Amino acid sequence: MDVIPMRSSSLELTISVPGFTSSPSLPSSAGEGVCGVRDLDINQVPLGAEEEWTTGSMEDEEESGNGGPPRKKLRLSKDQSRLLEESFRQNHTLNPKQKEALAMQLKLRPRQVEVWFQNRRARSKLKQTEMECEYLKRWFGSLTEQNRRLQREVEELRAMKVAPPTVISPHSCEPLPASTLTMCPRCERVTTTSLGKDPTNRTTSPTLSSKLPTALHSRHSSAAC
DNA sequence: GTAACATCTTGACTTACGTCA
DNA sequence: GGTGACGTAAGTCAAGATGTT
Numbered sequence: 001m002d003v004i005p006m007r008s009s010s011l012e013l014t015i016s017v018p019g020f021t022s023s024p025s026l027p028s029s030a031g032e033g034v035c036g037v038r039d040l041d042i043n044q045v046p047l048g049a050e051e052e053w054t055t056g057s058m059e060d061e062e063e064s065g066n067g068g069p070p071r072k073k074l075r076l077s078k079d080q081s082r083l084l085e086e087s088f089r090q091n092h093t094l095n096p097k098q099k100e101a102l103a104m105q106l107k108l109r110p111r112q113v114e115v116w117f118q119n120r121r122a123r124s125k126l127k128q129t130e131m132e133c134e135y136l137k138r139w140f141g142s143l144t145e146q147n148r149r150l151q152r153e154v155e156e157l158r159a160m161k162v163a164p165p166t167v168i169s170p171h172s173c174e175p176l177p178a179s180t181l182t183m184c185p186r187c188e189r190v191t192t193t194s195l196g197k198d199p200t201n202r203t204t205s206p207t208l209s210s211k212l213p214t215a216l217h218s219r220h221s222s223a224a225c
Numbered sequence: 226g227t228a229a230c231a232t233c234t235t236g237a238c239t240t241a242c243g244t245c246a
Numbered sequence: 247g248g249t250g251a252c253g254t255a256a257g258t259c260a261a262g263a264t265g266t267t
Contacts, residue, residue: 073236073261093254114253115237122255123235 076116080106084113088120 076084087094087102094102094117096110103110 075236075262096252112236116235118254119235119237122257125255 074112080108084116084120088117092121092124093117 083102083106087098091098094113099110099113103113106113
């Protein structure tokens with residue numbers, strides 16, 4: 001799965017993706033996976049990719065509104081951003097004391113720290129949602145494809161069942177009596193009943209089961225199959 | 226090289242809503 | 247239960263940075 005390119009941003013995001021490993025960075029707020037999935041960390045801050053900043057910190061720009069000249073937009077310095085990011089990593093919200101202390105340390109107004117955290121939370125969530133959406137689209141596509149393949153397989157097996165009395169075992173490549181084949185009424189998979197010929201007794205389609213999210217698969221396979 | 230425009234990032238604001246004393 | 251203070255999320259605006267032609 002590739003990642004939406006992000007310029008000059010170090011938003012900290014994780015997305016739950018089955019089968020992907022990740023670094024256990026922080027408590028991911030959104031989208032705890034449904035089925036034993038893991039968090040994919042997309043927030044590797046590119047080493048040395050910190051760009052220079054246009055302006056330094058603003059000590060305290062008094063009252064930007066109310067008829068005065070249009071406010072100059074503050075750009076946080078590299079250090080200020082880093083410190084804010086570190087704080088955010090530890091805590092996604094600040095209590096008034098922490099806010100005050102951080103503002104003091106950064107030489108910013110508490111309000112600015114507060115706004116920064118608000119925006120940071122909002123934009124993390126947005127990116128997270130976008131990535132989850134992207135991932136689900138891909139997953140949907142892949143499931144659709146698998147579904148198509150399996151339906152084709154079912155059609156073939158149905159045709160085999162009505163026509164010839166025997167089939168070839170996919171495992172031993174020997175002729176197999178059709179009577180040894182049974183179809184699961186729930187998933188429509190064809191399985192071979194154990195006659196000693198086929199020790200694995202596997203379904204004819206192991207591909208999907210290995211790719212399904214574990215929770216979904218175990219829920220199904222535990223009962224009828 | 227640079228000007229003009231498009232797009233992206235991000236600091237700040239407004240509004241609505243929930244919680245708590 | 248009504249009320250005000252407070253905090254947060256969501257939506258938005260706009261300055262400034264960056265990319266493209």
